[in-house]
Amino acid sequence: MDSSRISLRPFELSDADDFLTWARDDKVTRYLRWETITSKEEALMHIQQVAIPHPWRRSICLDDRSVGYISVRPESGNDRHRAHIGYAIGSDHWGLGIVTVAMKMAIPSVFEKFPFIVRLEALVEEENVGSQRVLEKVGFVKEGFLRKYGFNKGEIRDMLIYSFLRTDKIA
Amino acid sequence: MAENTAENHQKSSKITLRPIQLSDIDDFMVWATDDRVSQYCIWDTYTSKDQALDFIKNNAMPHPWFRVICVENRAVGSISVSPNSGNDSCRGELGYVLAYEHWGKGIATKAVKMVVSSIFREWPHLERLEAYVDANNKGSQRVLEKAGFIREAVLRKHRIIKGKSRDMVVFSIISSDQHLDS
Numbered sequence: 001m002d003s004s005r006i007s008l009r010p011f012e013l014s015d016a017d018d019f020l021t022w023a024r025d026d027k028v029t030r031y032l033r034w035e036t037i038t039s040k041e042e043a044l045m046h047i048q049q050v051a052i053p054h055p056w057r058r059s060i061c062l063d064d065r066s067v068g069y070i071s072v073r074p075e076s077g078n079d080r081h082r083a084h085i086g087y088a089i090g091s092d093h094w095g096l097g098i099v100t101v102a103m104k105m106a107i108p109s110v111f112e113k114f115p116f117i118v119r120l121e122a123l124v125e126e127e128n129v130g131s132q133r134v135l136e137k138v139g140f141v142k143e144g145f146l147r148k149y150g151f152n153k154g155e156i157r158d159m160l161i162y163s164f165l166r167t168d169k170i171a
Numbered sequence: 172m173a174e175n176t177a178e179n180h181q182k183s184s185k186i187t188l189r190p191i192q193l194s195d196i197d198d199f200m201v202w203a204t205d206d207r208v209s210q211y212c213i214w215d216t217y218t219s220k221d222q223a224l225d226f227i228k229n230n231a232m233p234h235p236w237f238r239v240i241c242v243e244n245r246a247v248g249s250i251s252v253s254p255n256s257g258n259d260s261c262r263g264e265l266g267y268v269l270a271y272e273h274w275g276k277g278i279a280t281k282a283v284k285m286v287v288s289s290i291f292r293e294w295p296h297l298e299r300l301e302a303y304v305d306a307n308n309k310g311s312q313r314v315l316e317k318a319g320f321i322r323e324a325v326l327r328k329h330r331i332i333k334g335k336s337r338d339m340v341v342f343s344i345i346s347s348d349q350h351l352d353s
């Protein structure tokens with residue numbers, strides 16, 4: 001994969017069709033907190049109401065077309081030095097190293113935009129091996145296994161927790 | 172699980188948990204004004220009775236689950252479980268604090284065990300009771316280990332305490348862990 005084909009940018013309404021292509025896929029949204037998008041109308045609404053106003057959400061683009069996203073949300077109040085990072089990519093593009101490249105681009109950009117963030121953390125389910133590999137390749141540290149940590153899609157899940165600090169080095 | 176020796180040899184010092192009352196204010200001040208006690212806590216050492224009264228009235232009393240830890244019915248510390256909302260409502264966070272003079276006698280461990288034995292019944296939606304302890308706070312880590320919590324991870328720079336980001340050790344006990352324990 002030629003990494004110069006990969007870029008990050010804010011979402012635009014014109015991404016709706018491309019967004020729908022991957023966001024309608026159960027395999028893609030399986031470990032995400034949000035449900036699959038099922039129509040262009042929903043796609044437009046999601047882009048307008050969720051993606052665009054978000055503190056930091058970027059489309060992962062391949063040849064400038066949206067194939068996935070990375071999202072960073074700082075916690076509030078006393079915990080705003082900490083931010084949660086999440087990501088997904090269309091199943092056609094799994095296993096090509098695209099998310100890894102995109103994350104390596106995203107992280108310095110996030111630390112620059114939010115000078116108070118010291119810690120990025122990611123929660124991953126045990127069976128989501130693909131996502132764990134991304135984090136390890138980027139240089140996240142696996143800190144532990146949190147039992148019955150939170151609900152997702154109606155069930156209480158165990159989660160692996162990973163972190164990347166401002167002082168850590170991209171792998 | 173074997174009780175620790177200090178508890179076995181302790182004379183009938185009865186440890187109880189009960190809701191806080193305004194009349195506990197003087198006992199509260201004993202631990203709340205002590206730097207040694209607040210060192211690893213999110214809160215800063217209290218400096219006035221008004222501040223303490225405000226906390227008791229507006230924070231401790233309306234809290235979903237807050238108790239004072241009593242020895243012979245005098246408050247020597249407090250213990251609380253804070254619930255989460257929405258997708259995180261299966262988790263509650265345990266916190267506790269004990270006056271310095273009562274450290275090292277197994278009191279906190281006893282209080283934590285008392286909470287564990289009742290909270291899952293009181294809150295049927297609770298699956299996970301967790302606690303976050305400063306990585307340098309070895310005493311508190313021992314309390315949780317003795318009380319049957321599992322040490323799951325060290326979360327780097329997870330919380331800001333006294334203006335600095337700290338590594339926090341996360342411990343948990345799951346509702347199903349208890350059946351292994353009685």
